[in-house]
Amino acid sequence: MHSNSNSGNGIRVGVDVGGTNTDVILVAGDDEYIFKTPSTDDPSVSTVTGITEVCKIADIEPSEVDQILHGTTVATNALIENEGAKTGLLTTKGFRDVLHIGRHRKPHSFSLQQTIPWQENPIVKRRHRKEVTERIHPPGEVITPLDEDEVLQATEELVNDGIESIAVCYLHSYLNRDHENRTKELILEHYPDIHVSTSSDVVAQFREFERFTTTAINARLEPVMSTYLNRLQERLAEEGFDAEVLIMQSNGGMASVQNVAEKPVTTLVSGPAAGVLSAEFEGNNVGQPNLIMLDMGGTSADISVIPGRVLERDPRDSTVGGYPTISPMLDIATIGAGGGSIAWFDGAMGFNVGPKSAGANPGPACYARGNDQPTTTDAQVVLGRIDPQTFLGGNLDLDPSLSRDALQTQLCDRAEQARFETPERAALATLEVANTNMYRAIREQTVQRGYDPREYTIVAFGGAGPMHAASIADELEVGTVLIPPSPGIASARGLLTGNVKYDYQQTVSSPLDEVDGNYIDEAFDELVARGRAQLERDEIDESQWTFRQSVDCLYEGQGYELNVDFDGTDGDWHARVRERFEEKHETEYGHYFEKDPVELLNLRVTAVGDIQSYVPATLDEGDEDPSAAQTTEATVYFGTSDAPAEMTVSRFDREQLKVGNVISGPAIVDEFDSTVVVHPGWTATVLANGSIELQKGD
Known part of the structure; x- marks a missing residue:
């Protein structure tokens, strides 16, 4: 897909790997091109495929690309899925169990049935935690010298047990790193192939438990990330790319491949961080400082509150996969609500949507790849909101009958669970539950932290975000929603706005x-x-x-x-x-x-x-009349599951809209990578940068 939208210098590519799709944007002079491809088990495959294909669309040789900016979930997935290198720990004598004890707090104070992540799935097993004689006083003075023989003996035991990476965490090393540095030297002198992470390098600050955990996570992820980045660069080279590669970090900044390979813990929310940058960039363009980001993709929804353009959260509040870290990261919450989220009944006949997702493969039922479970995407298809002819530019054949069959079979026909009379009612209920899950998550990030969502603007993107945003805004009493251009690749675009x-x-x-x-x-x-x-x-x-x-x-x-x-x-x-x-x-x-x-x-x-050179889009001026962009009329369902409302609405082609066009809801705006649903009582106005502003009527 091509649009006149940019005047930055050089040829830059942003590529964001999500749980369902890999999104790519290429910027060359005044033009930008986008491409989506299903994510693969090996992310380097879909990453390089996406970059190669977008270059073909733009008629650009791989050697002409100057810079590749990459958002990755490699570290996140390895941590959450309890994968990564076999890791050992060297620590001060007497502090072997810091990783297990933690702060003697449970994630849920009053629950008798819960797992404590750092005990249930420890980053380093107890038998792989070795004590070393050494001690540094709180002011940084050496009380007990480092016993180098013990370091070598402990390391030998770990290596013989198959350890691939070692975390070195000594007491008060944030004030005096000599012992940790010497330990690393000794390990690498005798075992040069072992990965070593010292806490004084990874996070040189106070708080033993979080410092130990963060360093251990880094040690566990370092071999995984190094292998991935090497494989990525090899694949790029094979395709003829010689561009500089930068990786998005959790703090919203880019970093060199070498830096990220050594400190993968800094990328635990790499992909979602790019979305936050995209939301902030969008807010800056229209003069909105208080923003709620809603990035709803195929697998999950990322939510971030940006009060007064403040992006970064206090690092001590950071938790990923249940493990506390003190690595700086943006304020992001993630829930299992995406276009592929499956609607299902539990054993108590409670109706649920997510967190399990159909992903990209097999995908929603309408993808005709063998899934017979209804998803939120299937619900949108049955309600007439997604047009199979324009979905992903018509490049993916959707079968609406399979969506209807999935809803009918799984949610309507089961006698013991039958709750919905028609697939349309089941579809509306599916969206209601999914929207409620996101509404609650946003309330938790706003109201429960002292922010009034009514004073904020929702920036909604991801392939599914623009279809759900107005309903969620209604619940939150938020009057304005911004939909960026090409919302399905907004996170990839956010990579281009980072430094x-x-x-x-x-x-x-x-x-x-x-x-x-x-x-x-x-x-x-x-x-x-x-x-x-x-x-x-x-x-x-x-x-x-x-x-x-x-x-x-x-x-x-x-x-x-x-x-x-x-x-x-x-x-x-x-x-x-x-x-x-x-x-x-x-x-x-x-x-x-x-x-x-x-x-x-x-x-x-x-x-x-400062490497940011991205310039927002500008569209041709028009008037309020959007009729030139109207493509057809369609039957679409709104209302509630208890009272469905069948309506005839106009559909518009977003690429044909001009600045100043105003669309009164109900209406649908179709585009290559997403669908904007304009609900009854809402209006959509096209802004100068190509964004659509949804506003609630009085």
């Missing part, structure tokens, strides 16, 4: 009033120097570098900290830091303590290399 970004941190853990400014300056200089060195390795022009300095503070005796900007040690900097901390504390908790002592816990530096 290179690296995070560095150092624990200080000292009363704020007692911290010496010279010490702070030296510590920040060291962190900045690490960022400069990395950006130099990435060959980014120095004029494009920026560094953000910040500090983590908390009141004495508090368990958790807040992050505030830091602008240097000139003047009364202690007072400035305290003032900013108190302002943020009041914002977060509604109060602050004027006389309580404040502690300075961590120093942070974010190094950014």
Whole structure:
């Protein structure tokens, strides 16, 4: 697919691998091209296939591509599916069971029947955790020297037991990394093929359990990610590509292949992070700072709240697959609600949608690939909202009769479970349950955290998002929904809006009033120097570098900290830091303590290399009349499962719409990679950048 939409420099490709489809966008000068292909078990296959095919569509030789930006789920899938390398741990004597004990908290405080992920499926089994004689005092002083013989003996035992990767986590190593560095040297001297992750390299900050867990996850994923990236680059080279490859990280920034291979833990929400960037980019284009991202693909729905363009969450709140990490990541929640989510009855005759998904293969029943279970996509087909003739540009033959049969057979005909009189009622019920699941997830991320969703705009994308957004907005009392151009590949487009970004941190853990400014300056200089060195390795022009300095503070005796900007040690900097901390504390908790002592816990530096050159689309001007884009009329069902409403609606071709066109609901807007459903009582307006703004009527 082709559209006049961009004027960036060079030829860049964004490729996002999802659970169902791999989405690709190529930008060359003023033009952009998109392509979708089913995701494969080996993601490098669909990734390279997608890039190769989009180049053919654009009539561009592989050697002409300058940059490939990649969002990946390799690390996420390996962690959630309990896969990855066989991992060992070396730790300070007496701290072998930190990974098991955790914080002695259960995920659900009052549940008697639950699994505790770090105990049920430990990242490192107990027999593979070895203790080493060494000890560093909290200020960073060596109390007990490192016993190098014990290091080698423990490593030998692990290697003999088939360990492929080792995490090294010593007490207080965030203040003195000498013992961990020496341990890594010893291991690699004797076992050069073993992967080694030290906590002082992965996450040099306070909190043993989270630091140990994050480092162990990194060690477990490092061989998997290294193998994948090597395979990806080999496949690209075989096809004639010689482009720079950058990987999206969880923090919303790109990183070099080498950096990600060494720190795969930074990519645990790589794919969804690109979606957040896309939503923020869309909001910036239309002047909307408060956004709710709804990225609904084939397998899951990713939800992110962006209050006032603030993207990053506190890293201590990060949990992936039930495992806590302290790796910086964007604020994203994921639920099992996608176009392939299956509708089913449980043993108590409760009606459910998801989390199990039909994925891309076999896919929804209408794909005619052997699945007879109804999905949300089948529900949309039965309701007349998806047009088989325009779905994926007509490149995939849908069989609506199979959707109807699946709903009839699985949800209507079973005597003991029969609840729906017709497939249309069953289809509406399927969408109601799926929408309620997403509504609840958004409420959890907004209302339960002090944000009023009525003050926000929903940015809906993914192949399924634009079909569900208005219904969810109705429940949340949100009056505006934005649908980006080509919403099915919005996350891939988000990759083009990102910059290179690296995070560095150092624990200080000292009363704020007692911290010496010279010490702070030296510590920040060291962190900045690490960022400069990395950006130099990435060959980014120095004029494009920026560094953000910040500090983590908390009141004495508090368990958790807040992050505030830091602008240097000139003047009364202690007072400035305290003032900013108190302002943020009041914002977060509604109060602050004027006389309580404040502690300075961590120093942070974010190094950014500006590589973003993407320019949003511009469409031809038109008037309010959209009739030139109307293609046909169709029968579509709205209403509820209790009261279905059959309506005759107009269908429009999104590529033919012009700026200023206004469509009154009910209506359907078809495009290559998605379908926009304009519900009764809503209007759709085409904006200058090609986005569609859905607004609820009075």
